[in-house]
Amino acid sequence: MSALTIGVDLGGTHIRAVAFDDALEAVARASAPTAAEEGVEAVVARVAECVREVAGTEGLNGVGVGAAGLVDWRSGTVALASNLGWRDVPLRDLLSAALGDVPVRVDMDTNAAALAETRLGAGRGLRHLLYVTVGTGVGGAEVLDGRLYRGASGGAGQIGHVVVDPAGPRCGCGGQGCVEVYASGAGIVARAREANVAGELTTAAIFEAAAAGEPAAGAVIDAAADALGLALATYVNLNNPEAILLGGGVADAAPSYRERAERTLRQRALPALADIVDVRPGALGGDAGAIGAALLLSEDDGRST
Amino acid sequence: MSALTIGVDLGGTHIRAVAFDDALEAVARASAPTAAEEGVEAVVARVAECVREVAGTEGLNGVGVGAAGLVDWRSGTVALASNLGWRDVPLRDLLSAALGDVPVRVDMDTNAAALAETRLGAGRGLRHLLYVTVGTGVGGAEVLDGRLYRGASGGAGQIGHVVVDPAGPRCGCGGQGCVEVYASGAGIVARAREANVAGELTTAAIFEAAAAGEPAAGAVIDAAADALGLALATYVNLNNPEAILLGGGVADAAPSYRERAERTLRQRALPALADIVDVRPGALGGDAGAIGAALLLSEDDGRST
Numbered sequence: 001m002s003a004l005t006i007g008v009d010l011g012g013t014h015i016r017a018v019a020f021d022d023a024l025e026a027v028a029r030a031s032a033p034t035a036a037e038e039g040v041e042a043v044v045a046r047v048a049e050c051v052r053e054v055a056g057t058e059g060l061n062g063v064g065v066g067a068a069g070l071v072d073w074r075s076g077t078v079a080l081a082s083n084l085g086w087r088d089v090p091l092r093d094l095l096s097a098a099l100g101d102v103p104v105r106v107d108m109d110t111n112a113a114a115l116a117e118t119r120l121g122a123g124r125g126l127r128h129l130l131y132v133t134v135g136t137g138v139g140g141a142e143v144l145d146g147r148l149y150r151g152a153s154g155g156a157g158q159i160g161h162v163v164v165d166p167a168g169p170r171c172g173c174g175g176q177g178c179v180e181v182y183a184s185g186a187g188i189v190a191r192a193r194e195a196n197v198a199g200e201l202t203t204a205a206i207f208e209a210a211a212a213g214e215p216a217a218g219a220v221i222d223a224a225a226d227a228l229g230l231a232l233a234t235y236v237n238l239n240n241p242e243a244i245l246l247g248g249g250v251a252d253a254a255p256s257y258r259e260r261a262e263r264t265l266r267q268r269a270l271p272a273l274a275d276i277v278d279v280r281p282g283a284l285g286g287d288a289g290a291i292g293a294a295l296l297l298s299e300d301d302g303r304s305t
Numbered sequence: 306m307s308a309l310t311i312g313v314d315l316g317g318t319h320i321r322a323v324a325f326d327d328a329l330e331a332v333a334r335a336s337a338p339t340a341a342e343e344g345v346e347a348v349v350a351r352v353a354e355c356v357r358e359v360a361g362t363e364g365l366n367g368v369g370v371g372a373a374g375l376v377d378w379r380s381g382t383v384a385l386a387s388n389l390g391w392r393d394v395p396l397r398d399l400l401s402a403a404l405g406d407v408p409v410r411v412d413m414d415t416n417a418a419a420l421a422e423t424r425l426g427a428g429r430g431l432r433h434l435l436y437v438t439v440g441t442g443v444g445g446a447e448v449l450d451g452r453l454y455r456g457a458s459g460g461a462g463q464i465g466h467v468v469v470d471p472a473g474p475r476c477g478c479g480g481q482g483c484v485e486v487y488a489s490g491a492g493i494v495a496r497a498r499e500a501n502v503a504g505e506l507t508t509a510a511i512f513e514a515a516a517a518g519e520p521a522a523g524a525v526i527d528a529a530a531d532a533l534g535l536a537l538a539t540y541v542n543l544n545n546p547e548a549i550l551l552g553g554g555v556a557d558a559a560p561s562y563r564e565r566a567e568r569t570l571r572q573r574a575l576p577a578l579a580d581i582v583d584v585r586p587g588a589l590g591g592d593a594g595a596i597g598a599a600l601l602l603s604e605d606d607g608r609s610t
Contacts (some may be wrong), residue, residue, distance in 0.1 A: 001407060070577065079577070080577070092469055126461070128456060128457040133589050142543075142544075144326070144449060144454060144460060145454075149449060149450070149544075150431040150545070151433060151544055151545025151546070151578075152432070152546055152547040152581060153545055153546070153577070153578070153581050155542075155545040155575065155577060155578045156543065156544050156577070157543065158542040158543060158545075159543065161539075161542040161575055162471070162539050162542060162543065163474070163535055163538065163539055164468070164471060165470070166469060166470065166531075166573075169570050173575050173576075174575075174576060175538075175572075175574075175575075176573075190414060200351070222321065226471075230468055230471055233468065233480075234466075234467050234468055234539060234543075235543060237460075237463040238447075238461065238462065238463060238464065238467065238539075238540060238543060238544070239447075239454075239456055239461050239465040239544070240456025240457050240458055240459070240460040240461040240463075241456070241457055242457040265479075267478075268468060268471075268480050268481075270460065270466055270478050270479075270480075271460070271461060271478075271479060272375065272384070272460060273456075273458070273460045273463070276457060276458050283518040
């Protein structure tokens with residue numbers, strides 16, 4: 001048998017590793033809690049453990065990791081990952097050493113997922129797209145001219161930090177009124193609290209209350225969808241994509257939220273650019289991150305400097 | 306002597322043609338009023354006249370045109386140019402025919418200027434930059450990975466239509482609260498009128514009144530600079546450039562306007578991305594458009610599809 005490529009999704013709560021064969025079929029899976037509070041060494045050891053578990057006794061082509069955070073993909077360093085409590089962690093080198101000098105690539109989880117959807121999923125055949133994931137936060141990644149676009153220092157695609165109201169609430173980034181403070185799961189909960197929405201303040205409960213006709217909850221969800229649509233309109237006006245792949249737990253929670261965001265996008269973007277954009281969900285579901293991480297090994301991406 | 310390449314800047318009021326030798330030195334110049342009200346044929350004839358005047362008896366490599374409007378660069382069609390009153394004008398084919406089948410390329414004037422500044426001006430050596438021109442309107446062009454980025458349908462770089470206040474004034478694009486309605490020359494005049502600024506309502510007079518301490522005029526100029534800075538911050542968060550080349554009549558009118566816009570950008574963008582951005586003026590002045598138009602002939606840009 002031929003060697004396997006391992007894709008790892010390193011999130012704030014879980015590590016997921018998937019082994020792929022040459023045809024990129026998943027042949028084994030493993031997962032473990034991240035337990036970032038135990039420190040970098042422990043997390044790296046658990047990632048290595050998951051990799052060894054799915055690799056079995058086969059040879060390894062290499063390991064790709066999509067990490068939740070800001071990653072310098074050239075050095076494989078996690079520059080900042082607030083949900084891991086990491087800053088400047090040389091993950092590529094640590095993991096490579098832990099695995100006995102196996103080739104390792106590390107990139108942002110959003111970049112990995114966008115790559116997977118472009119090569120094998122909902123963006124197949126497209127050259128210009130934005131991948132957006134709306135969960136606890138709002139993340140994104142750009143594919144321009146058929147390739148991941150990382151920008152000058154690896155930070156491109158921060159769609160969550162498009163400012164939609166300059167006088168809006170403070171954002172964790174230090175700014176104010178970023179789309180994330182309205183449209184993300186955490187943002188929806190915070191805005192519902194401010195608006196004295198009754199009942200349990202979880203994203204799911206607020207969506208339910210809105211669907212049941214509770215006006216305050218409805219206003220929060222509408223504002224969330226409008227903020228997202230506005231940020232997407234700005235993206236369309238700047239980068240003129242063919243498609244926006246919109247997914248994540250919050251975006252998938254209610255069709256009405258997606259639909260309203262798309263309607264706002266179409267109302268707000270330049271008509272000629274809005275006309276050519278297709279908004280669609282991803283096709284690879286929860287596997288997008290691991291598949292994309294595995295693809296990082298074969299992606300010859302010397303383009304971004 | 307070797308053949309010349311002609312760069313044409315086709316604006317709402319003037320046609321300017323410059324002949325360049327192989328070293329891209331300007332060897333002859335001509336200009337004429339655009340007089341778009343006389344119709345497409347008359348304008349094309351005047352462009353051809355200017356080209357013949359600067360070409361003299363030398364051979365021609367070709368003619369590049371940077372046009373003020375939305376251009377489909379692949380077909381050389383001016384899709385929409387409101388200050389020319391043009392819609393779907395096949396300028397490349399018309400001009401090529403008028404000149405006896407000389408190779409002609411047509412692109413947006415902002416793309417041409419951005420190309421010139423990147424190859425030969427203030428962006429030389431950089432791979433990721435935004436070119437912004439603040440005049441009557443706010444225009445832009447993106448250079449990503451060292452090349453003009455035109456997007457899926459040639460419309461990328463519409464920095465003037467980043468929404469900075471979703472409840473703001475109507476914009477000519479059909480949207481509301483675009484940066485252009487605050488930061489452009491026309492926007493400054495419109496906002497000053499709304500704010501009952503005293504005296505003559507020209508951009509120059511409003512800048513002067515602001516500099517002289519007139520509070521209403523000062524507030525309009527401050528809001529203009531803040532809106533521009535906010536739109537640039539959004540651009541930085543999305544595309545992570547190394548530099549922003551900021552020019553145009555309005556941006557050049559007052560150092561305080563530029564400085565305030567840059568300060569707002571740095572306050573509003575993600576710190577890690579703001580830290581690496583240099584904001585600087587263009588270096589080629591009024592020749593950028595013609596130089597860039599001439600460069601269109603040698604730019605092998607089959608990248609954007």
